[in-house]
Amino acid sequence: MKGRFNVVIVGAGVTGLTIAALLSQGQHSDRMRLTLVDAMERPQYSADDDITLRVSAIANGSAALLERIGAWSAVRETRACAFDRMRVWDESSALESAETLRFDAAEFAVSQLGFIVENSLLRHAILGVLAAADIEFVFASPIQALRQDGQRFCLQLDDARELKADLIIGADGAQSFIRQSVAIGTHDWPYGQAAFVTHLRPEKPHRNTAWQRFLRNGPLGMLPLPDGRLSIVWTTTEEQADWAMSASEEELGKSLSEASDQVLGALTVAGPRGKFALVARHAKHYVKSGIALIGDAAHAVHPLAGQGANLGLQDAATLADVVETALGNGEHPGDRPVLRRYERARKGANAAMLHFMTGLNHLFATDLALIGELRTTGMRLFNCSGPIREHVAGVALGTER
């Protein structure tokens, strides 16, 4: 194979930026011409500003990947909150009960279970790494059209410029333009729920613990922030999320304190508010000749276990490996049989996580007495089962797939 490969990454979210870094640092980077396109302006971040609204629980495995590309030290030095305990319980039982799922870092011989990090900080840190890379950035330029050019595709940018690509990596999020343009269908399972997010100041210290209380309308997740506040994701009905967006600070604080069963005392609203529609979505295919989808473009999962970005990072690592290996073997990395190696490695694992999250959400959202009984018995048994606990913890920590 002669000449350089044109690889165009569409989407400068966490997954798109990570694969850009991996490819630019790979053994065969000199054989690729990398372009990264995003519809939005280049993201800005300042540690002098307040903690931003969108945060993610980053598993240890994902932190290791970010370390590998050289972005993690900037994240840690700026502000990331390590958490070493997790408590998951159902509204029908008390936090202190035997049914509460308890995970402690010490039990799994790790320093922490994960980190709570602002999405904007993650992007800022990876962009910092990419400053030294041989990549063309095209910000503020939504893709206008995708045209088939033989076996490959050509992208038309906002300014009418055309980009020929030997491989397009669609990292353009849940509404992926790339996925839709090449007619890759999706399986969709609407949850009939919305996620309300904000920051809260708890009366008692959060003790670097991630809390999740399952309520009939959906789970309330409370994640520790480095300044003592909590970032909450309240999955609930559309109506209740709309109410939360417009309720007074006093009403909202009171309602969330009740929803948390006051485990951290009274909660005071201390941040902006946001609402997100929730849907479980899985692309029927991840690849076509000349195209590969990664991250939310390929799969959207329920935020209850904080796995969406972590799965996207694993996609990025796997696809980068497949492309590197193909180049090393003299294969064309845009060919479908090559890209299928990536699809085979990731699609099943992502489907398992997606269905597990959907099932868990339904299991806890039911009022049926028998299911309620099975649920509490299951949680008690889970607490006593060493191997199952270790496997689930391994997946959540990102050290096991």
Ligand SMILES: Cc1cc2nc3c(=O)[nH]c(=O)nc-3n(C[C@H](O)[C@H](O)[C@H](O)COP(=O)(O)OP(=O)(O)OC[C@H]3O[C@@H](n4cnc5c(N)ncnc54)[C@H](O)[C@@H]3O)c2cc1C
């Ligand atoms: C409430 C909530 C809480 C969550 N909590 C967690 C958590 O704790 N842990 C976790 O791992 N995950 C979490 N997630 C999921 C996580 O946020 C997503 O999985 C992750 O951000 C997806 O990253 P991405 O890079 O694939 O896509 P995105 O972040 O959506 O990035 C897509 C990029 O593509 C660009 N783009 C879109 N269309 C075009 C176009 N036509 N042309 C050019 N560019 C385009 C966009 O501008 C954007 O920059 C949560 C999600 C929600 C809703």
